[in-house]
Amino acid sequence: MNDANQAEGDSMKITTPPQDVYPSMTVSHGDGENKIAPIKxxxxxxxxxxxxxxxxxxxxxxxxxxxxxxxxxxxxxxxxxxxxxxxxxxxxxxxxxxxxAVPKQLSATGRRDITRFEEGKTHPTSTYEHELLAVQLTNKKMMPFKSLVRARSFEDYSGWIRHDGEEFLLVLEGEITFFSEFYEPVNLNKGDSVYYDANMGHMLISASEQDALILWVTAS
Amino acid sequence: MNDANQAEGDSMKITTPPQDVYPSMTVSHGDGENKIAPIKxxxxxxxxxxxxxxxxxxxxxxxxxxxxxxxxxxxxxxxxxxxxxxxxxxxxxxxxxxxxAVPKQLSATGRRDITRFEEGKTHPTSTYEHELLAVQLTNKKMMPFKSLVRARSFEDYSGWIRHDGEEFLLVLEGEITFFSEFYEPVNLNKGDSVYYDANMGHMLISASEQDALILWVTAS
DNA sequence: CAACAATATTTCCTTTTGGAAACTTATGAC
DNA sequence: GTCATAAGTTTCCAAAAGGAAATATTGTTG
Missing domain, CATH: 1.10.260.40 (lambda repressor-like DNA-binding domains)
Structure with missing residues (x-):
C-alpha cells in the first residue's frame, strides 16, 4: 500500500509550517528506542x-x-x-x-503511536463515551481523545468540570453547546473549535437530537 | 477504622477527562521544586x-x-x-x-478562544494550506491548526520536517501517507490519528486525488 | 418496593513488612 | 596478627498488607 519512494527531494520549497507553530528547531538524533526499564x-x-x-x-x-x-x-x-x-x-x-525516574526519558525522540479509527481505548461514562488515542505512549505532553457526547440535558452534570492544564476541542460531528464558567454558552457546529483554560469550569452537551462527536486534546 | 473523609465526595464527582490527561509533574529529575506534602x-x-x-x-x-x-x-x-x-x-x-502528582491549583485565568469553521488565520504554502486556530490566545501550551494537504509526492519536500515538541495529528478528510524517519510510511484514513515526537523527521502527503484535511496539535 | 444484579466494603485469615536486637562483615589502630 | 569499632545483614516477633469470601451497598427492573 505504500511504495515509499525514499527519493530525497532536491531543493524545493521548504515547507515550514507557520512560524508561531514551531518555536524552535532542534535537530537532535536520539536512540529512537524508548524502553521502560524495570525499576530497581x-x-x-x-x-x-x-x-x-x-x-x-x-x-x-x-x-x-x-x-x-x-x-x-x-x-x-x-x-x-x-x-x-x-x-x-x-x-x-x-x-x-x-x-x-527512568534513567533516560530525556532523549525520547522517535516515539510514535498510531491510532486507527475507532480503535482507541474506550471508556464509557454516563454522559460521554471517551476514546483515548495514542494510549501506547506514556508521559506525553498532550492527551488526545475523542468523545461521543450523548444527547442529554444539562441536568446530567453535577457541576463544572475542572482540571489542570489547557484544553482544545474540535467538533467532528454534530453540534454541541459549550458552557464555561466565565462566558455565555455558545453553540459549536462541526468544524468549530475552542481553546480554553481547563481550570475554568466547563461542560458541554449535545445540542441536537443526535450524539455529537468531538476531539479533545489536553495539555498540562 | 473509618475517619473516612467522604464528605466532599458527592457533588464533586464529575465526568473528568481520562487521567493520563494530567501529567502536571516535573518528569525529569532535577531540583526538589516539588512539594509532595499531601498526597491522597x-x-x-x-x-x-x-x-x-x-x-x-x-x-x-x-x-x-x-x-x-x-x-x-x-x-x-x-x-x-x-x-x-x-x-x-x-x-x-x-x-x-x-x-x-499534586493536583496543584493555580490561578484559573479563564481564557477562552473560539474559532469558527474556516475562520482561522490562514497561512498558505506550496504544500499546505494552514489554518491556525485559537490565534487570539498567546502563550498557549498547545498550538492547534488545520491543514489542507496539497503535497502529492515526496519530492514536494526538501527534507524532513523536524522541530521541538510533540505532535498529534488527526485526519479529518481524505487520506494521507505519513512518513517518518524511523518508521515505515503509513497510510492514514479519515479518523486515524498519530502521535509522535516532532524531533523525529516527518512529513506527509495526500494519498488520494483530493487534498486531505488534517488537524494538527503541537506542544513543546 | 421486592427481587435481583452489579459494585463496593468488611471480615477473617495468611503472607509480608517493619523494627529491636543479635549477628556478621568490613575497616583501622596498635 | 588481635582488638576495637563502625557499617551492614539477618533473626525473630509484633504489626500491617494482601487475598477469598461474606456482607453491605447501590442500581435496575418488573
Whole structure:
C-alpha cells in the first residue's frame, strides 16, 4: 500500500509550517528506542544514599525507618509500603519521581503511536463515551481523545468540570453547546473549535437530537 | 477504622477527562521544586479508576490485585507496597509520577478562544494550506491548526520536517501517507490519528486525488 | 418496593513488612 | 596478627498488607 519512494527531494520549497507553530528547531538524533526499564528500587535507593554520603544509621535517623528495614529495602528483600516510601523521600529530600525516574526519558525522540479509527481505548461514562488515542505512549505532553457526547440535558452534570492544564476541542460531528464558567454558552457546529483554560469550569452537551462527536486534546 | 473523609465526595464527582490527561509533574529529575506534602493516594487512585470507567473487579483483573485490596487502598485503609503500586501503574497504564502528582491549583485565568469553521488565520504554502486556530490566545501550551494537504509526492519536500515538541495529528478528510524517519510510511484514513515526537523527521502527503484535511496539535 | 444484579466494603485469615536486637562483615589502630 | 569499632545483614516477633469470601451497598427492573 505504500511504495515509499525514499527519493530525497532536491531543493524545493521548504515547507515550514507557520512560524508561531514551531518555536524552535532542534535537530537532535536520539536512540529512537524508548524502553521502560524495570525499576530497581532498592538498587537505586542505595545509590542515592551513597551519593549523599550517608550510612544506614544516618539514613535511619533522617527517615525514621529502622536500619534493618532500609537494608532490606536496598537488597530487595522487601517491598516497602507507600508509607515507608514517603518517609524515605521526605527524609532524604528526594522526590518521588526522582526515585522512579527512568534513567533516560530525556532523549525520547522517535516515539510514535498510531491510532486507527475507532480503535482507541474506550471508556464509557454516563454522559460521554471517551476514546483515548495514542494510549501506547506514556508521559506525553498532550492527551488526545475523542468523545461521543450523548444527547442529554444539562441536568446530567453535577457541576463544572475542572482540571489542570489547557484544553482544545474540535467538533467532528454534530453540534454541541459549550458552557464555561466565565462566558455565555455558545453553540459549536462541526468544524468549530475552542481553546480554553481547563481550570475554568466547563461542560458541554449535545445540542441536537443526535450524539455529537468531538476531539479533545489536553495539555498540562 | 473509618475517619473516612467522604464528605466532599458527592457533588464533586464529575465526568473528568481520562487521567493520563494530567501529567502536571516535573518528569525529569532535577531540583526538589516539588512539594509532595499531601498526597491522597487512595483518593487519587479512585479518581483515576473512575475516569477510566473501571469497576473494582475490572481493575482487579488488569492489575492482578484483589478487589478487596484495591478497595482498601482507595479508602486509605492500607498503604500499598511498592510491588502493589507497580501492578497498579502497569495494569492501569498510568505512570508513577502521575500518581503522585499534586493536583496543584493555580490561578484559573479563564481564557477562552473560539474559532469558527474556516475562520482561522490562514497561512498558505506550496504544500499546505494552514489554518491556525485559537490565534487570539498567546502563550498557549498547545498550538492547534488545520491543514489542507496539497503535497502529492515526496519530492514536494526538501527534507524532513523536524522541530521541538510533540505532535498529534488527526485526519479529518481524505487520506494521507505519513512518513517518518524511523518508521515505515503509513497510510492514514479519515479518523486515524498519530502521535509522535516532532524531533523525529516527518512529513506527509495526500494519498488520494483530493487534498486531505488534517488537524494538527503541537506542544513543546 | 421486592427481587435481583452489579459494585463496593468488611471480615477473617495468611503472607509480608517493619523494627529491636543479635549477628556478621568490613575497616583501622596498635 | 588481635582488638576495637563502625557499617551492614539477618533473626525473630509484633504489626500491617494482601487475598477469598461474606456482607453491605447501590442500581435496575418488573
Amino acid at each position: 528500587l532498592g538498587q537505586r535507593l542505595k545509590e542515592i544514599r551513597k551519593t549523599l554520603g550517608l550510612t544506614l544509621e544516618e539514613a535511619s535517623q533522617k527517615t525514621g525507618l529502622a536500619r534493618s528495614t532500609l537494608s532490606k529495602i536496598e537488597n530487595e528483600q522487601i517491598s516497602p509500603t507507600f508509607q515507608a516510601m514517603q518517609k524515605l523521600t521526605s527524609g532524604l529530600q528526594i522526590d518521588i519521581p526522582q526515585l522512579f | 493516594l487512595g483518593q487519587r487512585l479512585k479518581e483515576i479508576r473512575k475516569t477510566l470507567g473501571l469497576t473494582l473487579e475490572e481493575a482487579s483483573q488488569k492489575t492482578g490485585l484483589a478487589r478487596s485490596t484495591l478497595s482498601k487502598i482507595e479508602n486509605e485503609q492500607i498503604s500499598p507496597t511498592f510491588q502493589a503500586m507497580q501492578k497498579l501503574t502497569s495494569g492501569l497504564q498510568i505512570d508513577i509520577p502521575q500518581l503522585f
